[in-house]
Amino acid sequence: MHVIRYQSVGINNNIGYCEYILAKWDDGETIPQYSNIDGVSQWTFNYMNGQITEQCPTLIQFEIVWICDPDAIPFSMDTVCTQINECKHKLSIKSAAACSTPSYNDTCKWGDLNLQELRGYQIECLDQQYTYDYTPCFDYTLCDGNRYQSVLFNRDIGECEYYLSQWDYGQVSPKYINDNGNPVWRFDYNNGQETERCPDGIEFEVNYICKEECVPFCLHGQCNQVNECRHQMAIETTYACVTDLEMIHNQTHMRELLSMDNILTFSKV
Numbered sequence: 647m648h649v650i651r652y653q654s655v656g657i658n659n660n661i662g663y664c665e666y667i668l669a670k671w672d673d674g675e676t677i678p679q680y681s682n683i684d685g686v687s688q689w690t691f692n693y694m695n696g697q698i699t700e701q702c703p704t705l706i707q708f709e710i711v712w713i714c715d716p717d718a719i720p721f722s723m724d725t726v727c728t729q730i731n732e733c734k735h736k737l738s739i740k741s742a743a744a745c746s747t748p749s750y751n752d753t754c755k756w757g758d759l760n761l762q763e764l765r766g767y768q769i770e771c772l773d774q775q776y777t778y779d780y781t782p783c784f785d786y787t788l789c790d791g792n793r794y795q796s797v798l799f800n801r802d803i804g805e806c807e808y809y810l811s812q813w814d815y816g817q818v819s820p821k822y823i824n825d826n827g828n829p830v831w832r833f834d835y836n837n838g839q840e841t842e843r844c845p846d847g848i849e850f851e852v853n854y855i856c857k858e859e860c861v862p863f864c865l866h867g868q869c870n871q872v873n874e875c876r877h878q879m880a881i882e883t884t885y886a887c888v889t890d891l892e893m894i895h896n897q898t899h900m901r902e903l904l905s906m907d908n909i910l911t912f913s914k915v
Contacts, residue, residue, distance in 0.1 A: 668735055669693035673676035678712075681812050681837055682785075684792060687714040690837075694885055700731035717742035731846055754783035756819055757905040758888040760900050761854070763862050771879055776800045778810070778869040778879055780852070783814045793834075796850055798877065810850040810877055811835035820854075822889065829856040831886050844875035851878040856887040871879075 670693075678689040689712040696706025715722055721741035722745075728736050755763040764782040771778040779787040780796040789797040789806035796810040816838060823830040831854040838848025851872070857864060863883035871877050 666699055666706055667697035668706055669710075670695045679814060679817055679837060680813070687745055687747060689711065704733070707734040709734065709736040711736065711738045712744035713738060714742070714745040716742050716745055718742050730777050734846075753816065756816065759820060759854075759886070760888075761883075761885055763885060764883065767862070769863070769881065773869045773871070775800060776807070776871075777801055778877070780810075780879060783813060783816075789839075796852075796879075799887065807810040808841055808848060810838045810848055812837050823853075824889075825855075829886055830854065845865045846875070849876040851876065854882040854886040855880055855882045855883075857882040858884050858887055860884050 661889070672693070672695060676691050676693055677692050680781055681688045681690065689710075691710045693708040694705060696702075696708055698705055698718075718740040719742045721739050721743070724740060725835075725914040726738040752826055754765050761782055765784060767782065768781045768783070768786060769778075770779070777799040778796065779799060782795075785793045785795050787794055787797045789809045792809075794809035794811065795813040798810055799805070800807050812835075814835070818835055820831040820833050820835055823832055833852045833854075835850040835852070836847060838844075838850055840847045861884050863881050867881040869878065883892045
């Protein structure tokens with residue numbers, strides 16, 4: 647019999663047979679995403695190379711979350727596994743090995759794009775009854791007693807709705823957009839709060855738009871909710887006036903974003 651081995655599979659205990667492949671080892675190509683939840687370090691691997699099935703024509707996805715537990719050596723048998731939806735599964739493992747902190751270069755720089763001068767500002771953008779609070783490149787905005795890179799605040803009830811993103815020590819690289827010759831840099835953060843309606847977490851898109859006279863940035867911005875699980879924000883700044891990295895063209899997206907009527911303020915923290 648020819649046996650093929652994989653990094654992870656799903657076994658049907660009722661029939662004692664493998665249902666499908668969850669993930670294949672990719673020689674370390676999948677980079678973990680670091681987060682700090684209530685003071686506990688976590689490392690999340692998102693594998694997108696599972697089996698293609700009739701229900702999942704774009705591959706099974708497998709998320710593995712390593713959670714810091716100093717007493718779990720090498721790891722705890724108290725693991726939690728769930729099926730998020732028909733095409734995505736999740737496994738949480740406690741381990742002492744997850745108690746390390748990132749060794750990434752904790753700066754606000756990616757190639758020629760240097761946003762270090764924006765670090766230390768708390769940017770606020772108003773959208774109806776909501777306030778978007780964003781502190782570029784570090785966790786400072788408050789939500790339920792914890793600090794995050796960005797949060798959504800409901801002014802009608804005077805409470806934080808949820809956090810939008812966490813500073814990931816520069817793991818998320820920006821995408822370059824050529825908007826009719828004007829540079830735009832887009833960051834897609836996928837490490838926002840998990841909610842009942844958004845079990846995969848809130849997504850937050852930040853667009854830095856080139857405007858030479860905006861030093862460090864202009865007190866005029868745009869923010870809105872794209873859908874139930876995704877929000878976006880646009881900031882005009884002189885530091886976005888560089889060209890490098892991966893180029894994509896999405897002029898329609900930026901024109902729609904800039905057509906919104908929002909108010910943006912800031913404070914130095």
